[in-house]
Amino acid sequence: GQQLNQSPQSMFIQEGEDVSMNCTSSSIFNTWLWYKQDPGEGPVLLIALYKAGELTSNGRLTAQFGITRKDSFLNISASIPSDVGIYFCAGQLGLNYGGSQGNLIFGKGTKLSVKP
C-alpha cells in the first residue's frame, strides 16, 4: 500500500529559528495536506495543496506541492513557543482509487519542540 516518509521525526529548535520538514512518497497524490496536532486535540488543517508546483502560505507557514506530485514540504519561519506540536503531512487518494478515493495517507509526524 501507499506509504509516506516524513522527516525529520523530531526537531528541537530555539525560538526564532526557521523550521523545515518534508514528506515523500512512491505514489502520486492529487492533494497534499499539512495538519498540526496539539496534545489531546484533533489535527488542525494548516495548508491544503491542490496543484503540482503550488506554493501556498498561511502566515509564517509555507508549503509546496512537489512538481512530481510525490513530495511536499512545510516551512515555518521565525518559530514561536506555540508552534510546539506534531505536524502531519497527508496525501489524499484521487478519484481513480474507487472506494478508497478521498482517503488520507498520513506520514508518521514530525514532533516540534521550541525552546524559548
Place this chain on the structure above:
Amino acid sequence: DAMVIQNPRYQVTQFGKPVTLSCSQTLNHNVMYWYQQKSSQAPKLLFHYYDKDFNNEADTPDNFQSRRPNTSFCFLDIRSPGLGDAAMYLCATSRAKVETQYFGPGTRLLVL
C-alpha cells in the same frame, strides 16, 4: 462557527462493556470519517459514511461499528472494548470524498 463536535472528550469504560462515541457537525458535509489514533502514531481510518453509504476499511475489527442516523450525527460503537482499544478516536468530515477533511477535537477512550 461551523465545526465538528465530539462528545464526550474523555470516556472511561470497563473491559468488555459496550461504549458509544458521538460526533456531530454543523458543516453540512456529506462525508463523515472515524479514525483511531494510538500514542505517537498517525490517525488510522476505521470507516466512513458517504451520505448513507457505509465504507468499512478491510482491517477494521468487527468489534467496531458505526451509525449515521442523519447528516449531522455519526456514532462509533465499540461492542466489547479490549485493553488494546484504548486510544484517541477522531471524527472528521468533508464536503465530498476528495475534498479536504476537517477533524474534531477527539475522544480519548480509556479501558479499565
